[in-house]
Amino acid sequence: MSTTMEQITDHGPAHHHDTIDRSGPALVQMEDISIAFGGIHAVDGASIDLYPGEVVALLGHNGAGKSTLIKILSGAYKRDSGEIYVRGDKATIANPRDAKAYGIETIYQTLALADNVDAAANLFLGREIMTAWGTLDDAAMEAEARKVMGRLNPNFRRFKEPVKALSGGQRQSVAIARAILFNAKILIMDEPTAALGPQETAQVADLIKELKKEDIGIFLISHDIHDVFDLSDRVVVMKNGQVVGSARTEDVTKDEVLGMIILGKCPPGATPGPGAMKE
Amino acid sequence: MSEATSDTALTRPAAGNATRGGFKGFLRATEIDTRMLGMIGALLVIWVGFHILSGGTFLTPRNLWNLSVQTASVGVMATGMVLVIVTRNIDLSVGSILGVTGMIMAVAQTQYLTPMLGYDSGLVWIATLIVGLICGLLIGGLQGFIIAYLGVPAFIVTLGGLLVWRGGAWWVASGRTIPLTDDNFKLLGGGSDGSIGATWSWIFAAAAIVFIVLAAVAARRRRKRFNFTIKPIWAEILTLGLSLIAVVAATMIVNAYMLPAPLARRYAEAHNLTVPPGGLEISFGYAIPVLLFIGVGIVMAFIARRTRFGRYVFAIGGNPEAAELAGINTKRVTMMVFMLMGMLAAIAAAISTARLSSATNAQGTLDELYTIAAAVIGGTSLAGGAGTIFGAMLGALVMQSLQSGMVLLGMDTPLQNIVVGAVLVVAVWLDTIYRRRSA
Numbered sequence: 001m002s003t004t005m006e007q008i009t010d011h012g013p014a015h016h017h018d019t020i021d022r023s024g025p026a027l028v029q030m031e032d033i034s035i036a037f038g039g040i041h042a043v044d045g046a047s048i049d050l051y052p053g054e055v056v057a058l059l060g061h062n063g064a065g066k067s068t069l070i071k072i073l074s075g076a077y078k079r080d081s082g083e084i085y086v087r088g089d090k091a092t093i094a095n096p097r098d099a100k101a102y103g104i105e106t107i108y109q110t111l112a113l114a115d116n117v118d119a120a121a122n123l124f125l126g127r128e129i130m131t132a133w134g135t136l137d138d139a140a141m142e143a144e145a146r147k148v149m150g151r152l153n154p155n156f157r158r159f160k161e162p163v164k165a166l167s168g169g170q171r172q173s174v175a176i177a178r179a180i181l182f183n184a185k186i187l188i189m190d191e192p193t194a195a196l197g198p199q200e201t202a203q204v205a206d207l208i209k210e211l212k213k214e215d216i217g218i219f220l221i222s223h224d225i226h227d228v229f230d231l232s233d234r235v236v237v238m239k240n241g242q243v244v245g246s247a248r249t250e251d252v253t254k255d256e257v258l259g260m261i262i263l264g265k266c267p268p269g270a271t272p273g274p275g276a277m278k279e
Numbered sequence: 280m281s282e283a284t285s286d287t288a289l290t291r292p293a294a295g296n297a298t299r300g301g302f303k304g305f306l307r308a309t310e311i312d313t314r315m316l317g318m319i320g321a322l323l324v325i326w327v328g329f330h331i332l333s334g335g336t337f338l339t340p341r342n343l344w345n346l347s348v349q350t351a352s353v354g355v356m357a358t359g360m361v362l363v364i365v366t367r368n369i370d371l372s373v374g375s376i377l378g379v380t381g382m383i384m385a386v387a388q389t390q391y392l393t394p395m396l397g398y399d400s401g402l403v404w405i406a407t408l409i410v411g412l413i414c415g416l417l418i419g420g421l422q423g424f425i426i427a428y429l430g431v432p433a434f435i436v437t438l439g440g441l442l443v444w445r446g447g448a449w450w451v452a453s454g455r456t457i458p459l460t461d462d463n464f465k466l467l468g469g470g471s472d473g474s475i476g477a478t479w480s481w482i483f484a485a486a487a488i489v490f491i492v493l494a495a496v497a498a499r500r501r502r503k504r505f506n507f508t509i510k511p512i513w514a515e516i517l518t519l520g521l522s523l524i525a526v527v528a529a530t531m532i533v534n535a536y537m538l539p540a541p542l543a544r545r546y547a548e549a550h551n552l553t554v555p556p557g558g559l560e561i562s563f564g565y566a567i568p569v570l571l572f573i574g575v576g577i578v579m580a581f582i583a584r585r586t587r588f589g590r591y592v593f594a595i596g597g598n599p600e601a602a603e604l605a606g607i608n609t610k611r612v613t614m615m616v617f618m619l620m621g622m623l624a625a626i627a628a629a630i631s632t633a634r635l636s637s638a639t640n641a642q643g644t645l646d647e648l649y650t651i652a653a654a655v656i657g658g659t660s661l662a663g664g665a666g667t668i669f670g671a672m673l674g675a676l677v678m679q680s681l682q683s684g685m686v687l688l689g690m691d692t693p694l695q696n697i698v699v700g701a702v703l704v705v706a707v708w709l710d711t712i713y714r715r716r717s718a
Binding site: 074076096097100106108113114115116125126127130134139143162 | 501502504505507581584585586587589590593594595596597598600601602603604605606607608664665
């Protein structure tokens with residue numbers, strides 16, 4: 001218990017106080033979202049929101065419905081019911097292209113990269129730089145890729161190789177660089193640090209701080225609280241497709257959040273959702 | 280003792296690495312693909328082998344010229360098959376599409392276009408070709424639509440297409456053979472008239488050399504502009520020199536093939552030339568279908584490497600889900616690949632119809648297998664995502680070399696089929712080993 005308290009006071013200054021401006025419309029608001037696969041309610045009446053410059057950690061066990069919920073936002077799945085609002089306006093998201101039009105970029109757990117082409121081709125996939133002749137400007141794309149990757153992962157050298165030859169961390173940095181390159185307003189990161197070593201994890205943490213400064217909203221999806229607790233302003237916990245509750249990270253301890261994930265028990269500092277354990 | 284063993288254990292791998300590092304370093308500097316090197320090696324083995332077995336008739340200008348013409352039709356289709364297979368699809372219907380578009384072109388030419396435009400009109404051949412291209416586009420588009428938008432597997436759709444379009448070819452002309460009426464169109468098939476002669480062949484070679492040099496200079500300059508590492512100059516000169524030698528050698532070979540005496544005499548009469556006492560020496564030069572094949576290859580390589588469409592084709596093959604998530608309209612790209620394949624089948628139909636001077640019902644039968652084999656032997660992975668246009672063109676040449684060589688040796692058709700089938704399986708097996716090693 002005392003160690004937990006120490007950790008919290010330790011990381012207190014990192015959060016300052018909650019400086020997120022929540023007075024305007026939410027960057028994203030997902031209202032009462034449900035989706036079922038063959039009779040199983042993967043997501044059941046879930047609501048979450050995200051404000052500019054805010055990092056919201058979406059936590060839960062494997063199969064809790066967090067990845068499914070977020071795939072609805074990124075357009076990979078079509079919801080059965082519920083509404084999505086972007087900056088207060090109702091948004092129509094039927095496919096990944098729609099989501100991108102709203103500035104929603106996703107970094108998938110499986111790292112959705114085309115394994116057979118190089119890093120630059122992956123960074124610009126779908127939005128290639130063209131020459132005046134209407135042909136691919138590979139040199140310009142590689143130069144841009146070197147710039148972005150230099151910021152993110154200065155040791156990266158393997159620009160000419162297909163990405164399947166890269167390590168997990170290198171692939172992760174390609175995926176993150178890809179999202180940054182396209183000026184994402186809303187960034188979804190699915191298990192962002194799961195495949196990374198300590199140094200690369202620290203790089204991702206620095207990067208998230210940079211992105212916050214630019215008023216980008218970030219959803220971090222994880223089943224491991226330790227991966228994301230220190231990075232987030234707010235935590236939302238899901239269990240069995242429902243939201244257990246949400247809380248400002250400064251108002252709860254890691255143990256309390258673990259209780260939410262494992263038991264569905266909502267601590268005093270959190271706002272209970274439909275999935276909270278009934279007393 | 281233990282010291283000695285540990286010593287050898289340490290030095291042996293290091294030495295092995297050093298020698299391999301030298302050769303690997305050479306390959307990396309010159310950016311020569313080992314697979315391509317292997318294929319050229321295989322081709323040379325086949326050529327020399329047949330040359331010896333046939334008692335010196337294979338590596339003659341006449342046979343090599345014929346080989347180039349025979350490769351053109353399947354080679355044109357193989358360039359499209361690369362993109363089809365790269366997107367994790369297959370097209371079993373190309374031989375039948377060739378059959379039906381060839382038949383449609385012949386009927387359109389003899390029954391409609393020649394009467395409409397006049398017997399000697401220079402427009403007939405291009406109009407015929409356009410009719411064929413549109414038919415190929417529509418057929419490919421229909422199959423592509425069913426595959427991409429209705430979700431029927433390409434194997435089934437094109438297997439159906441194999442029967443449907445073969446039946447269609449019969450139906451267009453009730454199974455008759457339709458002789459072509461337009462002489463200009465027949466030039467697309469090669470032959471003594473359908474070749475460009477020595478002078479034009481050298482002009483073509485010069486243009487090709489200028490093109491190759493300019494492309495190398497432009498690539499070098501582009502990489503310099505962004506301060507990327509560039510090939511060492513010796514490697515640049517070596518690869519450039521080898522390609523230039525290949526161009527010159529090919530031109531010398533096609534120019535060394537002379538018109539037979541009666542044809543030369545007829546040519547002299549037509550052009551009001553006096554026959555010198557020693558007989559007239561007139562070179563064939565490059566055949567028009569071969570130039571068409573090279574042109575198609577360049578265009579297809581350009582599409583695959585330098586356009587957004589080509590990039591999407593490879594991305595879809597590498598990871599269809601990632602391509603979809605990147606906002607690529609994968610269905611449209613898939614359909615367009617099949618449309619392109621249909622058009623290439625129509626070009627191949629024009630070449631083979633012109634070569635036979637008529638459209639027959641059986642034309643293009645089994646061509647789908649030779650086309651797929653050419654693409655696969657040329658390094659296109661059936662798992663999708665990998666393949667090159669140039670490789671498929673070489674693959675087509677390998678397949679055709681095998682076939683022509685066996686004909687030259689007087690082998691029976693059943694035995695030819697057995698050899699071709701076995702070679703295909705062995706080639707893919709070797710490729711599987713290569714991929715496993717390099718992965």
